[in-house]
Every structure is written in structure tokens, then in C-alpha cells.
Amino acid sequence: MFLNKIIGLARSPTSVNQLSNLFQRCLISSTSAFQNKLTPAQSLEVSKYDERKDPVKNINEMIKNDEAGRLFAVVHICGKQFKVTAGDIILIEGHWEPSNGDELRLEKVLLCGSQDFTLIGRPILQKDLVNVQATVIEKSLSHTRTHFKFKKRKQYRRINFQRQPTTVLRINSIEIKNLVNQNKNAESLENVFY
Amino acid sequence: MVFLTAVNLIRSRGPDEWWRKRKIFKLAAYFYGRRRNCYSLAIRSVHRALVYATKSRQERKSDLAELWKQRITAGAAQHGIEYWQFMDGLHKNNIEINKKNLADLAAWEPASFESLAKISKDFVEKNRNK
Structure with missing residues (x-):
């Protein structure tokens, strides 16, 4: 009933x-x-996006009124791309400089999306537009991988064991800091170090 | 003077037989039938299993790439555009999201994927007659 x-x-x-x-x-x-933001009630809300308006105005209004809701982003870290949202935990393989407990701002944001709009970078979004905060929570080694080569009847056998350094990263928050299309002299990749 | 201990050391190399076998049996613990308990059978299948594991670490990458391609193709087809046109349109527009994430977007963020498809579609239509 x-x-x-x-x-x-x-x-x-x-x-x-x-x-x-x-x-x-x-x-x-x-x-x-950040957990308070993730209430399931949000998904039931009726969209505020008005399709008749100019998209940039529309998005800027939503950002001003803090109606963007929960965001996701595609970020480029250590040669790999991850689709993340606040509260995610991601595993980065290979040598990476940051140490335990470091608070980072991930600057290479390729795409940032909310329920009603998507910001797409070419190839990355402007530095001051989206703020993705992350914390390094673990530095350790991966499980042991056995590299075994074997040829039958040829007395050929090679065995190696290998472990990679890994970093576990927690995404704390994703926020839109500025309005879209405000900074007219769009920044290129000059200030980004790869 | 006779060095008996040195001679004995050369003869008895490696760990004890029981320990040597135990390493193999540990890896064979989940095998089926006698391959789990008989050493001569166990070592054969352990070698095979390790070779498979080594090779499939490479194969996994190409398998996943294939899966991503399938998902992007399906997502692009929903918006009436082909895979290569979609990818070409994105690259020409300097959008460098990789296939893994494009496949993710196609599966879980249809609205974002639609806007990406629109961008490539615009590009294709503009350059059709060139």
C-alpha cells in the first residue's frame, strides 16, 4: 500500500x-x-535549464545561482585520463612525484559535466574555470606480477617478478569557480607543463 | 686437509625438495583433479598458467581497446555518425579525450556524448564539400 x-x-x-x-x-x-551534496533527492529535481535561452547565459545563470549540482570531470593525470566525481578514489600506476597527504589541484580538466550542461575543453578547460581538488591517500606497491616465458623442449625458461609503485588519490571536490566565456583571451597550453 | 663441507654444499643446492614443491602446489591449489596434487602434472599446468597470465596482460589492452571502439561506434551511430567521422571531428576540434573515456561517456553520460557528437557532426557537414 x-x-x-x-x-x-x-x-x-x-x-x-x-x-x-x-x-x-x-x-x-x-x-x-562533499557527502552532503550527493543526496539522491537532487536527481528528482526538475531541470532548471531553459532551452530557449542562449546556452552561455543559461549556464552562467545556473553557476551564479549554484544550481549546477553534482559535477563530474575527465582529468588527465600521469599520462592517463580518468572520469571522476567528488568522493571517487582512483589508482595511479607508475612513478609519480606527489607524496602521502598532499593536497593537489588537478589542472588538466578535459571535460566537466553536470546534469544540465557539459563544458568541453580544447583540449583542456581554462585554468581558472574548474577546480578539482584531490588528496593523495596512499603510496604503495602493486601486487606482484609474474613475468614468465617458457618454451617447451627447448630448455628455455625465464622468470621475473615485478611490482609497480602505485598512488591512491581521492577526489575531494569538483567546483566551477568562474563564469563561462568571461575570459576573452583564452589561454592556450603555454602555461601547462607536460 | 680435506674440505668435506664445501663438497657437500655444492651437491645440495637450492631449497629442500618439500619447500620447492610447496611453491608450485600453492599456485596449483585451485586446479581441477590430479593437477592439483601430483607434482609432475601440477608443474606442467602451473607453467602454462603463468605463460597465459603473462601473455594476456598484453592481450587485455587490445581487448579493451576493441570494446571501447564498439561502444563509441554504437554511441555515435545513435546520433547518425560513423566512428571514424566522430573521432576525426573531435581531433580536428582539438578535443583529446581518449577512447576509454569516450566509451564511458557513451555508456553513462549520454547527454555529454550527444554534445560531442554534435561537434563532430558540425565539422563533418562544414567540410563535406571541400
């Missing part, structure tokens, strides 16, 4: 907010800042 009630609520468009309140009440309150 309760389930029927929920479905009834969901069908009537006026009571979407009621339903989202229902979910919000079910949530366990969390202290961390």
Missing part, C-alpha cells in the same frame, strides 16, 4: 518536491561537506 502511495506521488508532477522531501528524511545525516 505504501508503495502505491509513492508511485501515486511520483506520477503527479506537483508533488515531486514532496517525494524528494520523503527521501531526504530517510537519509542518514553525514558530517562531511
